[in-house]
Amino acid sequence: MNDEVFRQTVHFLMGVLGAAILITVQPRTALIFLGVVLFIGFAVQDILTRGYRIPALVVLVDEAERRGKVPMKGGxxxxxSALLCYTAFGPFYTAIGLVTLGVLDSVSTLVGIRVGKHTLYRKKSVEGTLSGIILTFAILAFFIPPWTALFVAVVAGVVEAFSPIDDNLIIPLATCIVLALCCFTV
Incomplete structure (x- = not known):
């Protein structure tokens, strides 16, 4: 499995598993979980940036991160983003945001790399962005009304393609804001 396929598989799984955890556990447990994930992310980043080389950790981070990027920045x-969304919008919106991130970013990246021929913006392709939007819509339509799923998928796709802000940070938040603006209730 090449590095980008592995990285996007991790990305997808983090979106889906994170969503499942947040909607199945008690609110206090979810907040503790997010705090622990954040703490571990900073700790691992600190260990790696100080030059320590823990073999299993280095292999995992090397496979999951793009070359030349700050280790653990995406995580x-x-x-x-999950913590902010959870505290501001609650577990269901946050879960939709994490699923949106996992599906949209993974699909648009992998399709864009494989078949993307028309550049949309920077390294983003029309083919990748559209395929990400379509699959995200199809999956979200199982959990929220189709028109809301379509609106969320399109807005998230545009944000993913054009925002200068890290997609891991901005897509869940943009998703939660769209859900709130659509007055979608659980």
Whole structure:
């Protein structure tokens, strides 16, 4: 499995598993979970940036992170965004935000790498962005009304393609804001 496929598989699983955990555990447990994830992310980043080389940890981070990037930056952004969304919008909106992030980013990246021929913005392709939006819509439509799922998928796709802010940080928040603006209630 090449590095990007592994990285996007981790990304997808983190979105789906994070969502499942947040909607199945008690609120206090969810907040503790997010705090622990954030703490571990910062601790691992600190260990690696100080030059310590823990073999199993180095292999995992090397496979899950892009070369030349700050180690654990994406995971930390994910945990911060999930924590903010959870405290501001609650577990269901946050779960939808994490699923949106996991599906949209993974699909758009992998499809964009494989078949993307038309550049949309920077390294984002039209093919990747559209496929991410379509699959995200299809999955979200199982959990929220179809028109809301479509709106969320399109807004998240545009945010993912054009935002200068880390997608792990901004997609869950954008999703929660769209859900709130649509007056979607659980």
């Amino acid at each position: 930390i952004a994910y945990a911060i």
